[in-house]
Amino acid sequence: MADASELDAAIVTALANDATLAGLLPDGVFWDIAPSGKTRFAIVSLTIHEDEYLFEGRAFERATYLVKAVDQNVSGAIVKVAAERIEELLQDVTLVVTGYTHMLTRRIERIRYTEVDEVNADIRWQHRGGRYEVYLSPEASGSPVGSP
Amino acid sequence: MARMHGSKGSVEMDSAGVGSPMAVIASLNQWTLSMARDRAEVTAFGDTNKQYVQGLPDIKGTFAGFYDPGAGSPDEGNAVLFDAAEGTVAVTLKLIPSTLDPTKYWTGLAYLDTAIDVSANGAVSLSGSFVAAGDWQRF
Numbered sequence: 001m002a003d004a005s006e007l008d009a010a011i012v013t014a015l016a017n018d019a020t021l022a023g024l025l026p027d028g029v030f031w032d033i034a035p036s037g038k039t040r041f042a043i044v045s046l047t048i049h050e051d052e053y054l055f056e057g058r059a060f061e062r063a064t065y066l067v068k069a070v071d072q073n074v075s076g077a078i079v080k081v082a083a084e085r086i087e088e089l090l091q092d093v094t095l096v097v098t099g100y101t102h103m104l105t106r107r108i109e110r111i112r113y114t115e116v117d118e119v120n121a122d123i124r125w126q127h128r129g130g131r132y133e134v135y136l137s138p139e140a141s142g143s144p145v146g147s148p
Numbered sequence: 149m150a151r152m153h154g155s156k157g158s159v160e161m162d163s164a165g166v167g168s169p170m171a172v173i174a175s176l177n178q179w180t181l182s183m184a185r186d187r188a189e190v191t192a193f194g195d196t197n198k199q200y201v202q203g204l205p206d207i208k209g210t211f212a213g214f215y216d217p218g219a220g221s222p223d224e225g226n227a228v229l230f231d232a233a234e235g236t237v238a239v240t241l242k243l244i245p246s247t248l249d250p251t252k253y254w255t256g257l258a259y260l261d262t263a264i265d266v267s268a269n270g271a272v273s274l275s276g277s278f279v280a281a282g283d284w285q286r287f
Contacts, residue, residue: 054213055156060214103271
């Protein structure tokens, strides 16, 4: 049975393996939460994952991810370029996901905001990126899901 | 008596209209069947309420799902629906409410109509309808 976690990993891998993005966000790409002490990184989070069914099983899966660049900075210049690079890496790009045929990845919302640091009110965190929608079709869509 | 969920429904078709072999139509997720009967009013003087006599059932229905042209699909897709709709031969349909009890179904000859819906905001879907082209049976 296709494992949707493979999609999570595919997105993180696609971003983490990009040298250009690594140069902009040297602390790396993290799932949900960056480790303490990191100041310039990307975050990938699952917002929602919905399934569409056929009589024979699952037709396709539709997942929405929050993907953003985060930078401890008063300027948004770095996250601006990083968000553009994230979009280049995901928008209409085919992802290779074990157990699935990739149908579509596209941005459905843009994200941009500034956060005040919880510990030091003089510190600013810049967030920029988007919510990305991914459509996948399980490769064994003609087979029953679970027990009949 | 157990109620059923529609998740295990199925539509099978024999394109030649001879009833065998039947093949599952892939990537469908809905079917309906109407067996509405004609009724003629025969109300007469002295009746206390309207009265009717009824005629034969008008067998017709619909189906819907996602367009699956079959490339790379293990079950040949559902392009056969378009072949049937464009052809002149009535097909045999077998409509199963749940494959958990495959002995319960409706079957008969049918003429098909099909439609395809393509949107930038979703999967390519298909839909269609059918009318009886011969006697139908319920099992």
